[in-house]
Amino acid sequence: MRGLATVAAIPLFIASLAGAASPQRSFVSTGGSDANAATGCTLAAPCRSFGVAIGAVAGDGEVIALDSGGYGRFDVTKSVTVSAPPGIYAGISVFSGTNGVDINTPGVVVILRGLTINGQGGTHGIFFQSGASLLVENCVVGSMLGNGIRIVAAGSSNVLPSQTSIVGTTVTRNSAGIHLDGGPATVTVSRSNVVSNGIGIEARGTLDAVNSTIEIADTTVANNNNGVLAFADVPGATIDAVVTGSVLSSNVNNGIYGSAVAGGTLLVTATGNAIVRNFNGVSADGPGTTKIVLGQNTITRQRQTGVSAVTPVLSRGDNTISDNVSFDVFGGPMGALGGL
Numbered sequence: 001m002r003g004l005a006t007v008a009a010i011p012l013f014i015a016s017l018a019g020a021a022s023p024q025r026s027f028v029s030t031g032g033s034d035a036n037a038a039t040g041c042t043l044a045a046p047c048r049s050f051g052v053a054i055g056a057v058a059g060d061g062e063v064i065a066l067d068s069g070g071y072g073r074f075d076v077t078k079s080v081t082v083s084a085p086p087g088i089y090a091g092i093s094v095f096s097g098t099n100g101v102d103i104n105t106p107g108v109v110v111i112l113r114g115l116t117i118n119g120q121g122g123t124h125g126i127f128f129q130s131g132a133s134l135l136v137e138n139c140v141v142g143s144m145l146g147n148g149i150r151i152v153a154a155g156s157s158n159v160l161p162s163q164t165s166i167v168g169t170t171v172t173r174n175s176a177g178i179h180l181d182g183g184p185a186t187v188t189v190s191r192s193n194v195v196s197n198g199i200g201i202e203a204r205g206t207l208d209a210v211n212s213t214i215e216i217a218d219t220t221v222a223n224n225n226n227g228v229l230a231f232a233d234v235p236g237a238t239i240d241a242v243v244t245g246s247v248l249s250s251n252v253n254n255g256i257y258g259s260a261v262a263g264g265t266l267l268v269t270a271t272g273n274a275i276v277r278n279f280n281g282v283s284a285d286g287p288g289t290t291k292i293v294l295g296q297n298t299i300t301r302q303r304q305t306g307v308s309a310v311t312p313v314l315s316r317g318d319n320t321i322s323d324n325v326s327f328d329v330f331g332g333p334m335g336a337l338g339g340l
Contacts (some may be wrong), residue, residue: 022058030069050074050082050092060109065090073122076103076110076131084114091115094122094144103153104129111135119143124150125174133163140170148174148197152182158211161186172196177224180204183212190217200224200251205237205264213240220247227251227278232288235263242269249276255302256281260288271295275302281324283308294319 026041033045034052041047041056046066051074053063062081065071068089074082082101084090092115094100100117103110108131117125117139125141126149128134134151141148148171155161161184170193171177177197180187181204194200200221203214214230221227227248230241241258248255255278260266265288272295275281281299284290292309295316299306306324307313 022056023061024058025062025064026053026057027064027066028053028071029066031067054078054080054082065114073098073100074102076101076108077105079107079109081111081113082115083111086114088114089116092117094119094125096121098122099124099127100141100144101126102129103127103131103134106130107132109133111137112139113137115139117141117148119145119174121145124148125171126150128153128162128164130154131162134165136164136166136169138168140172142170142172142174144174146174147176147179148172149177150179151185151187152180153185154182155184155186158184158209160184161212164188166190166192168192170195174198176200176202178202180212180214181206182210183207184210186213186215188215188217189219192219194219194221195223197224198226199229200227202226202229203231203239203241205232205239205266206234208234208236210236211238211240213242215242215244216246217244218246220249221255222247222249222251225252226254226257228256229254230256230258230266230268232260232264232266232286235261235288238265238267240267240269243273244270245272247274247276248278248281249274251278254278254280254283255299256283258284258290258292259286260290262287264288266290269293270297273297275299277301277303279303280308281306281321282313285310297321300324 023040027046029046032048036045037056041053047053049072059078065084070091092100123146128151153162164187166189174197176199177194178201255275258266281302290311292313297319299321302324306321
């Protein structure tokens with residue numbers, strides 16, 4: 001009988017362990033309570049804040065907003081998806097001395113979807129300090145004293161960089177909209193709007209022997225003080241900037257500008273873009289290795305130069321560069337791939 005009782009108790013013990021496991025999905029609501037973390041922030045008993053719900057959900061799980069309201073800043077400490085479904089406004093106010101979302105855990109894979117992050121004196125909207133990958137999809141990030149989205153997370157090597165994808169997102173009214181330094185990292189920005197920032201998109205090579213890439217596609221970069229900036233700031237750093245199918249317009253200074261220090265390497269490839277009504281369209285300088293490749297761009301109506309570079313610019317011979325105030329091409333010659 002004792003043996004039978006012991007065997008009978010085993011399923012009950014297993015069921016108890018299963019009941020204690022973290023849920024795959026946790027929920028937040030403006031009417032929820034963070035005390036509900038004890039039961040996993042369930043659909044029936046949601047939590048109030050994203051941060052507490054992240055603590056309650058299983059790794060690689062989801063935290064979902066059930067209704068519109070403010071949910072507060074949070075730290076990400078595990079692989080997780082934090083999302084607001086279409087039609088739900090999930091606001092995050094970022095106050096002085098804080099960031100809206102801090103991601104600083106090695107190896108995490110993070111998805112942020114449908115969030116509105118609004119600066120109220122805060123530093124960065126999203127700060128990706130450490131982790132394997134980050135997807136920011138259909139979010140709005142604005143009014144930060146620092147960067148809307150800042151990426152410094154290092155991959156394990158130049159071959160295996162950290163990966164950040166920014167898709168369908170509006171970044172506006174920040175000191176800098178999207179900023180990359182550190183790395184090695186690859187950042188892709190697609191189908192997004194980067195508008196009315198001090199700097200729209202900035203990529204900086206700040207570490208010796210580290211390669212980082214910024215790729216911008218089907219994106220509007222407009223009404224910033226500078227549109228896209230790319231710098232190799234230290235010897236041995238490489239920055240590779242690729243801009244395709246995008247609109248870079250009405251930026252106070254440059255549509256695309258880059259520079260490399262001696263020993264640094266800057267690569268800029270621009271294809272199929274409309275670069276219109278900036279001060280300079282495409283401009284590059286500095287004593288380092290700089291290569292600019294242009295194809296199928298329309299570069300017109302700048303207030304100064306269409307293309308200005310101290311090093312040769314390689315062109316596929318199919319760009320339209322016209323109606324710029326001072327010069328169409330100034331500085332280094334158009335190179336071996338063809339004429340304009």
